[in-house]
Amino acid sequence: MTSEAHPRLNPVRGAAALLAVPALVLVIGHFLPTYPLRVLDMILLYAVLGLGLNIVVGYAGLLDLGFVAFYAIGAYSWALLASGQFDIHLPFALVLFIGAGLAGLAGILLGIPVLRLRGDYLAIVTLGFGEIIRVLMNNLDGLTNGPQGIARIDEATLFGWTLATPLDFLYLLVGLLAVAFLFVWRIQESALGTALAAVREDQDAARGCGIDTTRVKLVAFGTSAMIGGACGVIFAAMQRFVSPESFTFWESLVIVLVIVVGGLGNPFGALLGATLLILVPELLRAWADYRLLLYGMALVLVILARPRGLIARDYGPSWLMRRLGGG
């Protein structure tokens, strides 16, 4: 379907942009010292998390405040299946699928009972789910080693390529981000994307349009959780240590902020939001005592100035596509 609202991406320029931007990030990565490189890794990781959460919050309009649970499930998958904890040492590529799969399954299992709820009620239940997972990780000493967490996790090896340095992970994350971006873009432009938009706008009217809203919401919840799970696996492989502390409600909130600040329902928003939300606190480290204060003020200012996010849905992809020479 071609319309003014969604001009088609010019394939040549689109592909060029798709190759040039990641290549640029990788080139920059080669010149960065370790610390900024780690920050860049985190930005990319949160961008992918934002893309994942965006499916549920931005496209389907369901506020999920427990997204960190899926991230935790992915992280513990790698921690348990590739460490001395149970002396299991599965390959990284396999665990990437296991972690994403388990998280997706958890998303669907959570979705079946809670997706009857709307708005604030859904937000509260998902918040509770996020906390339940964290408390479980904290207390299942025999499985997760409790608050001490799991250390000495295996070094990740992907088809003979050992992921040791932050630069290695930069390559992995750029790849993951590109895949996630294309995936979310495809969803947005597909029949599922319109169905999600209809669910977001008006569930009753959507059902009247022949949309099976329950199924659409479950698909959204499941795919979003899968992306969260994959991010968790990579996070655990990067840190080579996991503990429940990494998966507090604060993390869920940061991921929600990534997409709210960046612009809901828009893949470019997640990229911009992640950049700001991870970079700004790092830049503010010089003012250690005022760091959170300034960070909070910056967020409030952004929301006051651009209540619909820095890249609002309407001018997001379409605007960029016109720039890229769409029809």
Added chain:
Amino acid sequence: MKVLHGISLEVLPGEVVCIIGPNGAGKTTLLRTISGLNRPSAGAVRFRGVDVTGSKPYQMARLGLGHCPEGRRVFQLSVEENLVTGFIPGRGKSFAALRDEVYDLFPILGERRGQSAGRLSGGQQQMLAIGRALMGSPELLLLDEPSLGLAPIIIHQIFEIVLKLAESGVSIILVEQNIDLSFQVADYVYALEHGALQCSGPAAKMAADPRIKDIYLPDLDAPS
């Protein structure tokens, strides 16, 4: 809560059936029950001779029932995206064919296909809501107060479209407060009050019925 009590209603192919009644009579509830948005506590819904009681709204839509809800409820997407949402594949016609039919019926929608539905006027939004329901190529179309809050000239346009659709073979159940026009387009009229059927009959007969006249058409004979 029980709202409807023992209402029996029938629509034949290509027929326009109008449901009238004061606020709170249960007109909207009746439509929502037919399209599966509400579940009846007793009774049955039959569509094309098949019992569809308890079907989900999306299943009803796929069977060929279009529901154009009260208050329009268009999505805050572009006009064409609204039509995409309403499109139900596998009902014979392609998206492009149906879309062009809708743009033929409502040329203004074609002119504004890229605009956000939120920027349309009330009448245009109503046209879009009807167009969206038509994207499922319905055999039965439920229209819930399409004249609500619209200027008389737009109401006339919309009723003309209703007649046109009925001529093309679509059955229509119309819920209306605008009694004058409803009686002009309807073949058959049901009058509800407090969730129960008060009286029903062919539109011409009903218009002459003194009870209907007293309650709903007090000004019809009055000199204007």
